[in-house]
Amino acid sequence: MNAFDYVRPPSLEETRRYLTPDKRVSILGGGTTLLLEIQNNEVLPEILLDVKSIAGFHDVRYHHNHGLKLGAAVNLQHLATGLEIRRHYPLLHQTAQKLASPQIRNRATIGGSVAWASPTSELAAPMLCYDAVCHTWSPRGTRTIPINELYVGNYKTTLAPDEIITHLHLPSFPARTHGIYQRQTVRHDGRRMIAAMAVLAIRKHHQLVNWRIAVLGVDDRPKRIPQAEVLLEGTPGEEAIKQALAVVRENIHPQDVVYARSDYRQAVLMGLLERSIRTTIKTLQDS
Amino acid sequence: MQQVLIRKPHVIGKPFPLIEAQKKLTGMTCYAGDLETLPGMLHARVLFSTRPRARFQLKNLEDARQIPGVVALITGKDHQARMGYTIKDRELLAVEQVAYAGQPLAIVAAETLAIADAALARIEVHYTDLPAVLDIAQALAPDSPAVHPHYQQYPGNDALNARPEQNIAHALTFTRGDTEQAFAQADVILERTYTAAPLQHAPMETHGGMAQAQPDGSITMWMHIQAPFLQRRIIAEALGMRPEQIRIITGCVGGSFGGKIFVSIEALLAAIALHTNGRSVRLLLTREEEFGSVFMAPAMQARIKMAATQTGRLLGIQATYDWNIGASVDASLFHLQAVTLAGTGPYAFPNAEIHTNAIYTNLLPAAPLRGLGIAQIHWAIEQHIAELAEMLHQNPLTMRQWNLIKGGDQLFPNFTMHANGLETCGLQVLNAIKWKPTRPQQSETPAPPALKSDKKVGRGMALSWSPIILSDQCGSSITLRLDKDNLCDIVIDGVDIGQGLYAFATQLVSFEINIPVEWITVQPTDTAKHPAYWQASYHNLMWSTGHALLKATAQMKQEILRFVGALWNEPITGLDIVDGEVISYASRRKLPLMTLLTEGSGDGTPPPVFEIKAMYRPPNIDGAIDSLLQSFATTAYAAEVEVDETTGGVTILQLAAAVDVGHALNPESVKAQIKGGMIQSVSYTLLEEMVFEDGIPQAVNFCDYPIATTADMPRQLHPIVVEVPQRSGPYGARDLSNHVQAGAAPAIANAIYRAVGVRIRDLPITAQRIYDALQAKKKET
């Protein structure tokens, strides 16, 4: 790799002097994508700013009224094994267990993964369903970005070059919110994604209140399909399901990749989605 | 028995095979990249072509050479040479024109890797693209350019049945009987085409090694490769040296699978070592270079036509197997012979016509993947048989049984089929997955119900045979030495690539001379230490090495008994070696071998050292292709799969493989090899494909070229060992490691057909292909 400087400040304040327009700085979380980009000369930073020592970046705090705070440096393995995740955000727990490999999960951070705006970024699916909000800091101040608005398309986010994600906040959800994450990939460990989707049914007082649908691999970014979600409200019947699926079909734009044609990706997504919706309804009716 | 300390200090007293495993598991094994570096060692990097066919010029070479820390930089113009074993259709370094993307253009040796990279970055390559030939159809089209327009200038240009102007690198034919008549008489004829994608060997350890020119003009190379004698000849010829002037010292290989037999970058390493004033040089390929610049496994297109009677008797087969072997055929000749001989599949067709063609293209040169193409031809044959059986309303098992090759069959003029366990293998794999095939539309025991309603389960089978072909060049030489310092040393010309060769040798010597395994050490091959034999590689190892070891141990035993017989003044006919002691049945005298080795005759003369050199050369009859046949290994597979009709996704629920190994000397080790082959087969059946775009390899990492992980394993594996002894093999054993692959892919394809009614004839079987076939089927109905 080309040479760079490495700094690991203990606080956000101490990052200020590195986040100036004259310096080429890259934020280092887990490094599982950044180091590859540097190796391939896609990114040529002068400074790597390691955020893993910044106070508060490893916080994991849950409160049943306020929801979940996940510090940006919390690793994906914690999402797969953490008790509070399993109890209160089961869709996130389910998705995280299948992500990449143990080696990658032990390094990859939530902040880094969320900021990597690949259209097949698996972490994005449950985060979109759970209405995650990114909290950021830059020398110019702090702001919040709902994850839905983070992704601009084609591997881009609305983050400024000097902006660091400090934590994610997931609101509180009712108990027995039920979700499914399904993916079709070439290799069973998740490599080479054809399409994936997450479905979340939020239930209050034994009645289905509303639905969330997040899709991956079928557009230039991970996204929700709110136009279909509203059609599923309540306990959808056959007509509603068909209409919702038709709306999803209209609102996705899959692209060809070397290992899968766009029409195949669409067919897979629609198949997984229909199965997941029906399975969710059945599970909730049974329970 | 006296306690013996083996001379490796970190070992805790175990036999050699276990020592090797122990070293691997404690991180003590030295692969090529782990070797102690020599003082002053330089680091090499290679500049590879990024165009498939072009004229090229290298600019700024002098600037690159002037970079501080660059010690040597050579190009094709500095060192024009052609390389090859039979046909020299490769250049050491491209001189004026590149023939494939990934071809070496220059090699640099520098004080550090960073400096070497900087030197290569300084060089500008100006390409003038020429029309490239990228697939078989293009290669064979009448107006296509020739990949090797100057073929007639290559040494060895008359060795093969080549028509280079048509891009045919080699063509073989095998015929029996009269296929035209068979087709005229047939009740049913089925004709289909099948394809198999090019693959990658993808060993976990990339290619590489170290080289150092010696003061006497020779080169010492530390390279952990499968065929040191083969390579040293090719390298020596390329450098204008004698083979004995290239010394190759091997060691533990981190996987080869056929990719480390023939020369790829090794000759470059030797060449650059000649320019560094005696300083050693190390070259280790990156993973990207390993994927994009070494070898591919050849792609296949097959056309098969079979004729049968209504009752299921196979009358005739016409098969053409076309192989895309890239820009060089030299490494593929064994492969071509093997697939021609096995091209009918394991059936006694009275009439057969098999054509095998190797086609030149401007792609990476091919080297055979473990299995020599046998897996790919059976991909075609065993689906064809399954489809034919269905057309004829026959039970796929009984139809196969009825036509199967048997011991005594004279299918080749120079080879009589031997007894074999293929039928047993077939029955065992069916039993393992609990499937009794029946005629179509007859009710059979239903497959277990699928877990979800849109998933369907199906079962399939496949049989295969795999020729073990040896020429009189595929011999083996052994040095066996017994002395008090080292106890028993075995020096063999074979390389253990993880298939258990050293364990086999240790077991054999221990058994034959009746000495404890703890006494035995196998020395890694060093070409300076013994006479050359061709290639210590895949299938001939157990065979030739086994025979050579049997000779050596018999001689060693005689020598020991002669010595003691003279000592005791007794005839050797009454003597024997039991449990490390020489004993006399007549006088009941005993002498521990250890005592013999340390004290000798006990009269003050130095104790004896016993050293035997033995060789084995397989007999060659008259040079006809089938005279190379030693035997056939046979294998059967059965698969149970679940197919998701919505996505086309496949899960393998059960996979059973039975191999007739003749005699399993170490049954658990044999099963481990079988299981390994099963996983590899699943990997290339469902996942692997080398993708080229405009002749440039696209899949150059493990993401884009996915190989199976634990997540891709079948839910249940059933490895089965069948033993029908091979009389001409050592202890009745046949070779195993090359033959485990053939049959997995068609068994899986046949199972998919039974599950969802579509047949995939192109490897790999991707979910998208199944989806497309299901969509097409829906449209028809």
Added chain:
Amino acid sequence: MKHDIQLIINGDTRTLAVESEQTLLEVLREDLGLTGVKHGCSTGECGACSVLLNGEVVNSCMVLAVEADQADILTVEGLATDEALHPLQKSFIDHHGVQCGYCASGMLISAKALLNRTSRPHEDEIREALVGNLCRCGAYADIIKSIQVASRARR
């Protein structure tokens, strides 16, 4: 940029000067001679370079040495003691968990990480734990069996 770092490797504390861009894998192999940690791909995809970093299994090719300052690192060389092999190593020998051996170091480390968390893992748990370790020889079945047997042998 040079950094002085401290690594606690297999129980030994070592101090070294490293460049920012040196990976932990490079430092372990080249500066510390721990060639048991293998180089397979450099892209975090094959697991041959797996080590335990503060108890967690990671690809050392994807960790900068400087990130590992003050960390506790376990490599394959640290599994056996002077007196005995680790039960995992014994089990891999007994159950043919090693063929060419190149993936062995990484497999052992991933297995150790698993057994540290779960004393009697199910076969599925073992499969999932090894999903980041490629074995081209295809020895997965015996590797999994070796780990199962070792897990039962532990007290």
